[in-house]
Amino acid sequence: MTGPKTLPKGEFFMRDRNIHPPAYTKDYKTSVARSPQYAMLSLENTRSEITGPVFGHNDVDAIDNDLIKNYAKESDPIGERIIVHGRVLDENGRPVPNTLVEIWQANAGGRYRHKKDMYLAPIDPNFGGCGRTVTDEDGYYFFRTIKPGAYPWRNWVNSWRPAHIHVSVFGSGFAQRLITQLYFEGDPLIPHCPIVKTIPDQDAINRLVAALDLNATVPLDTIAYKFDIVLRGRRSTLFENRLEGN
Numbered sequence: 001m002t003g004p005k006t007l008p009k010g011e012f013f014m015r016d017r018n019i020h021p022p023a024y025t026k027d028y029k030t031s032v033a034r035s036p037q038y039a040m041l042s043l044e045n046t047r048s049e050i051t052g053p054v055f056g057h058n059d060v061d062a063i064d065n066d067l068i069k070n071y072a073k074e075s076d077p078i079g080e081r082i083i084v085h086g087r088v089l090d091e092n093g094r095p096v097p098n099t100l101v102e103i104w105q106a107n108a109g110g111r112y113r114h115k116k117d118m119y120l121a122p123i124d125p126n127f128g129g130c131g132r133t134v135t136d137e138d139g140y141y142f143f144r145t146i147k148p149g150a151y152p153w154r155n156w157v158n159s160w161r162p163a164h165i166h167v168s169v170f171g172s173g174f175a176q177r178l179i180t181q182l183y184f185e186g187d188p189l190i191p192h193c194p195i196v197k198t199i200p201d202q203d204a205i206n207r208l209v210a211a212l213d214l215n216a217t218v219p220l221d222t223i224a225y226k227f228d229i230v231l232r233g234r235r236s237t238l239f240e241n242r243l244e245g246n
Contacts, residue, residue: 012045012175013091021198028194029155049175055100057134064132067103067145071128078124079108079146083216083224084182087139088169090231095139096176101229102132102168103143110149110163119151144222147184155194162189162196169229176231182210184225207237 024035063070068077084103088096106112106129109121113129127146135141148163164181171177183190190196190209199205207230216224229237 025198050173067131072126077127081222085142086228097137100170101141104130105165106148110151162187
């Protein structure tokens with residue numbers, strides 16, 4: 001019998017459109033411009049979609065996954081110290097090893113290190129807000145960072161984004177590429193977010209929420225959250241507010 005890590009590559013599963021949120025949602029104003037104007041096409045997977053790219057541990061620095069240290073100049077950044085960890089799995093629940101995982105986020109005040117972010121919260125000179133790592137043979141990844149703050153955005157008069165971290169996963173092939181967001185268990189802003197509210201399936205929303213993980217917490221130091229990422233399939237992690245490449 002072929003082992004779980006040596007199964008031959010084949011086409012990825014067809015997407016399940018029954019749980020997709022609508023592309024256009026009136027309360028999510030920017031979905032107007034982002035909505036497709038024509039019917040989507042379904043194409044067969046070719047070799048280029050089910051293979052590559054390939055990354056190795058030599059492509060990342062030793063502290064790239066430590067956002068508390070990787071940009072610090074004079075001291076650690078300000079804010080709640082957290083660990084975000086979990087596994088990257090494929091549509092059959094098998095680990096996806098040696099795949100690049102990247103994150104980017106706002107600082108503890110809710111501001112990004114970006115010239116177009118004009119929110120009133122200050123820039124933290126010791127926090128860059130970006131990190132990356134490569135999963136191990138069991139598909140495991142690990143980041144240490146600062147919990148991001150909520151921030152207002154120009155959707156309606158009083159729209160706020162919950163605390164969240166953006167996540168990019170390359171997977172084992174181009175068709176598995178996923179860019180998503182993770183939220184944090186217990187955040188009262190999650191059910192009020194216009195982007196989150198476009199998702200019609202509560203189970204799908206729950207899969208975007210990182211669970212508090214006291215077993216991985218470092219006492220007197222760092223709170224941990226667990227966030228598993230599933231690429232494609234019926235239990236796939238959403239691409240922000242839709243099932244990308246599913």
